[in-house]
Amino acid sequence: MEEIIFPNQIRLQRKRKGVSMQALADHLGVSLSAISKIEKGYRRLNQEQLISVAELTDCSLQDLYVNEQNSKEEVVQAWRREQERRNRINVDAGLKILGAALRRLRTDRDLTLIEVAENADMTLSVYHRIEMGQREVSDKEFKNIAKALSLDPEVLKKEVQNLNDAGALNEIMEKTDAKYKSLATPKGSHVSMYGVYTGEMPMIKVYGVAGKDGNIFIDFDDEEAKEVVCPFQLMNKRDAYGINLCTRRLGSLLPNRAILFADPQDVVSVGDIALYYTSDNEAMLLSIREDDxxxxxxxxxxxxxxxxxSSEDLTKLHKIVSINL
Structure with missing residues (x-):
């Protein structure tokens, strides 16, 4: 059984608008089989593709995601079961521990993310997800990573165990906490940004004013920053925040009234939109790409x-995970 990684309602919105699978495939420039996988949740779409789907099906981005308010119960439950399964894998397989150990071993050897990724025969985004503890690793991939670190696979296993036993990974894991959290909430209640169930709709602060050269100036200490209802998929993301779209440096695809929601803990991949911090309070809004x-x-x-x-600048990227148009 394939793993559900992108619960969505694209099929529902497509059929509501009378758009065929082939028309959607042509619109996105992908194959018909790819659309089938996307609608089943087995394949992701990047932010630009999601915006394109929303435009074609004449719905909001929020309507493309699974949520309790407008999703069928069986869809919500299927995703909840998948999240629970992946949480168990995260704990049982020690993905967080492995990711933190790989980062420690890589930095001890003065290797960059790109160097390890290339020598392990994988893309930068895939290896980055492994170090963040957000991706399962096959036996072949583990052997390739060990080789990239100039270690025997069995020696690498022992190194990971020794580092964990010595408590040397705790700080790294705290900074790169990559546990998957459930998107579904109990009926009649909501999840706050801190994981506490309440009877009120959780709110999220929105920052950002126009800075120089099309950058966005962000003052996280602004006590008068406006608040909006937190998007469903961010209700348990304590570090998430909103950004006013006060720059045209991303082009004219999004309206000026749009609010972008960023999650610093989410892994940025090719095709995503992200904030790239050039200082503590100033960021560029970028479309992320990958060269040859x-x-x-x-x-x-x-x-x-x-x-x-640079590979060391990846921590300065905050992924845009949701957009209110």
């Missing part, structure tokens, strides 16, 4: 500009 060497870079427009992103 697996190196991330960002694109922004008006005027066109390519922004280099």
């Amino acid at each position: 060497h697996g190196q991330f870079y960002g694109l922004r427009f008006n005027p066109d500009e390519k922004v280099k992103i």
Whole structure:
């Protein structure tokens, strides 16, 4: 059975609008089989593709996600079961421990993410997810990673265990906490950003004013920052926040009234939209791409500009996970 990684209501919205699978495939430039996998939740869409689907089916981005308010009960329950399964895998298989140990061993050897990814024969985004504890690792991949670190696979296993036993990974795991959290909530209640069930709709603060050169200035200490209802999929994300779209450097695809929601803990992948922090309070809004060497870079427009992103700068990227139009 394939793993559900992207619970969605694309099929529901497509049929509501009378759009065929082939028409959607042509619109996105993918195969018919890819659309089938996407609608079943076995394959992800990036943010740009999601916006394109929303435009074609004439619905909001929120309507494409599974949520208790407008999803069938069996859809919500299927995703809840999948999340519970993946949480068990995370704990039982020690994905967080493995990811933290790999990061420690890599930095001890003065290796970059790109160097390990290339030597392990995987893309930067895939290896980054492994270090973040958000991806299962096959036996073949584990052997390739061990080789990239100049270790025998059995020695790598022992190194991981020794680091964990010595408590050397705790700080890393705290910073890169990558546990999957359930998107479903009990009926009649809501989940606050801190995981506490309440009877009120949780709110999320929205920051951001126009800065120089099309950047966005963000003052997290602004006590007068406006608040909006927290998007469903962010209700248990304590570090998530909203951003006013006060720049045209991403192009004219999104309206000025749009609010973008960022999650610093989510892994940024190719095709995503992300905030790239150039200082503690200033960020660029970028479309994330990958060159032929697996190196991330960002694109922004008006005027066109390519922004280099080093492997060590990945922690400065905050993924845009939801957009209110």
